Amino acid sequence: TTDIYYDDDADVSTLDDDTVAVLGYGSQGHAHALNLHESGVDVVVGLRENSSSRSAAEADGLTVTTPADAVSQASYVSVLVPDTVQPAVYENAIEPNLEAGDTLQFAHGLNIHYNQIQPPEGVDVTMVAPKSPGHLVRRNYENDEGTPGLLAIYQNESGDAPERALAYAKGIGCTRAGVIETTFREEVESDLFGEQAVLCGGVTSLVKHGYETLVDAGYSPEIAYFECLNELKLIVDLMYEGGHAEMWDSVSDTAEYGGLSRGDRIVDETVRENMEETLEEIQNGEFTREWILENQSGRPSYTQLRQAEKNHEIEEVGERLRDLFAWAEESSENESAEAAE
Ligand code: NDP
Ligand code: MG
Ligand code: MG
Numbered sequence: 001t002t003d004i005y006y007d008d009d010a011d012v013s014t015l016d017d018d019t020v021a022v023l024g025y026g027s028q029g030h031a032h033a034l035n036l037h038e039s040g041v042d043v044v045v046g047l048r049e050n051s052s053s054r055s056a057a058e059a060d061g062l063t064v065t066t067p068a069d070a071v072s073q074a075s076y077v078s079v080l081v082p083d084t085v086q087p088a089v090y091e092n093a094i095e096p097n098l099e100a101g102d103t104l105q106f107a108h109g110l111n112i113h114y115n116q117i118q119p120p121e122g123v124d125v126t127m128v129a130p131k132s133p134g135h136l137v138r139r140n141y142e143n144d145e146g147t148p149g150l151l152a153i154y155q156n157e158s159g160d161a162p163e164r165a166l167a168y169a170k171g172i173g174c175t176r177a178g179v180i181e182t183t184f185r186e187e188v189e190s191d192l193f194g195e196q197a198v199l200c201g202g203v204t205s206l207v208k209h210g211y212e213t214l215v216d217a218g219y220s221p222e223i224a225y226f227e228c229l230n231e232l233k234l235i236v237d238l239m240y241e242g243g244h245a246e247m248w249d250s251v252s253d254t255a256e257y258g259g260l261s262r263g264d265r266i267v268d269e270t271v272r273e274n275m276e277e278t279l280e281e282i283q284n285g286e287f288t289r290e291w292i293l294e295n296q297s298g299r300p301s302y303t304q305l306r307q308a309e310k311n312h313e314i315e316e317v318g319e320r321l322r323d324l325f326a327w328a329e330e331s332s333e334n335e336s337a338e339a340a341e
Contacts, residue, residue, distance in 0.1 A: 005151065005166055005179040012039050014160075014167035018103075021046050021074035023067050023089060025053035027134030028107050029080035032172050033062055035141045039171040046070030046093070067093035076164070078105040084295050087116045098123055100157075103164055108191065109184035112154055114288045125155040126165040129187060130174055137172060146176025154184050192282045197275045204309075206267075207232065211314050221317045229318065 022033040023046040030053075037043045045057045046067035057064045071077050071094050081089050090111075098104070100122035107129045111117040119125050129150040130137045137147045149169055153161045169179045195201065210228035215221055238247040248256050281287045294302055309315075 003181045005169070005175055005181070007170060007175045010166035010170035010175045011163075012041065012167050012171050014163050015041050015076065015171065018042065018076045018164075019044055019074045020076040020078060020168075021067075021070035022078045022080055023047075023070065023093070024079075024081035025051075025057045026080070026082070028130070028137065029053075029078075029134070030056065030060070031130075031134040031137035031141070032078055032080060032107075033057070034060060034138060035172040036168070037062060038141070039173075041171050044070045044073055068097055071097035075099075075101065076103045076105060076168070078107075078168075080107060083108060083110045086111045090117045095120070103158075103161065105165070105168060109152065109154075109188040110288070113184045113188040114285055116292070119155065122157050123155065124158050124161040124164065125153075126161050126168075127152040127154070127184060127187060128165055128169045128172070128174065128179075130172065140177075141173035144176075146173050146178070148177045149174030149179045150182045150187050151179045152182050152184050152187055189279075189282050192287065193275075193279050196282075196287075197278050203232075208312060208314060215313070221313065222321060225314060225317045225321055229314065230321075 019042040020036055021044050022029050022036070025033065025045055025047060029045070033043050033045050043062060045062050045064045046069070047054050047057065047064055048067065054064055065073070067089055077094060077098070079086055079089070079094070094104070098120065103124040103126060104119050106112060106125075106127045109127050109129075112119070112125060112127075127150065129152075130147045131149060132140075132147045140147045149172075151162075151165055151169055153165065156162070158164075166175065166179070169175050207229050211221075211224045214224035214227065235247055235251075238250050242249075248259075251259070278287075294300070
């Protein structure tokens with residue numbers, strides 16, 4: 001079984017002699033920097049000269065300097081700029097200022113796993129990845145709650161990489177909830193697969209197909225929206241609380257029989273084969289190569305796909321309905337949370 005680490009397995013004072021450079025002050029960066037700071041760790045935030053995040057970090061009482069300077073001051077470097085800019089930040093600001101014995105820490109393994117960043121010998125390379133958006137990592141910490149996280153060691157040159165990474169995980173509040181040990185490969189590949197096949201790609205596609213099937217058959221867009229999108233939250237909440245069992249227990253017998261007898265017809269073996277193909281493209285690096293090229297050429301397909309998704313009728317119907325119904329007020333909080341990511 002998988003090892004899970006809690007507060008008793010970690011000691012923040014392991015980092016007493018360290019200065020942690022947090023590069024980036026966005027979703028994860030602000031949460032890690034503030035939580036570590038309040039856990040008693042020396043933190044310096046690294047931001048580029050005219051960074052839009054600078055005033056926020058300074059207003060929060062943190063020391064801010066350039067990424068290069070932060071790395072030279074620090075013995076523990078947490079890379080929390082967007083994944084797509086990490087290779088350039090590594091080349092320009094991190095690599096020239098890294099010293100043997102330093103730790104290079106990530107919250108996602110993409111650039112290490114796909115060799116976009118190749119750290120030198122003599123440096124520990126670790127991952128502490130909260131399984132949550134940064135604003136929740138921060139909010140949970142403030143409420144004396146934890147955020148579950150993943151921990152992985154890619155290079156352990158000092159011999160102390162696991163203890164040091166656990167100390168970091170405790171400092172940001174992850175060991176309060178539990179930290180699962182994994183590898184860079186497993187974290188990256190499962191994360192990409194989950195977001196493509198199920199969480200972000202699969203579910204939106206399922207919703208759109210359901211919506212279009214009803215609307216094309218003459219049902220009203222509003223009804224189709226409620227059935228295929230809005231109610232999804234209620235179903236997912238039940239799954240989150242108690243797995244599929246709790247969901248099946250809570251719906252009517254008609255819904256349970258209909259779902260159990262028809263579900264595998266909708267998401268059938270073909271979908272399973274498509275999932276396997278999608279996983280293969282992740283494993284053999286094809287997806288990541290495509291994404292790197294996409295970024296290098298100014299994101300032409302990404303821009304087009306984004307626009308098409310925005311233009312889908314379900315978005316306009318949803319916007320109208322959310323304005324008319326009570327849950328719209330609740331969703332304004334979600335929106336500001338999203339904006340913080
Ligand atoms: P963000 O997009 O929120 O990071 C933005 C920060 O990076 C800002 O402070 C921005 O400052 C700075 N930044 C952007 N470009 C540059 C640059 N070229 N040079 C220096 N600083 C720059 O990142 P996330 O927090 O979303 O992601 C950070 C890491 O955490 C990633 O590895 C991600 O995969 C991982 N992660 C993210 C999660 C999430 O929910 N967001 C969840 C778990 C892991 P500026 O004003 O200068 O642009
Ligand atoms: Mg992801
Ligand atoms: Mg119903």
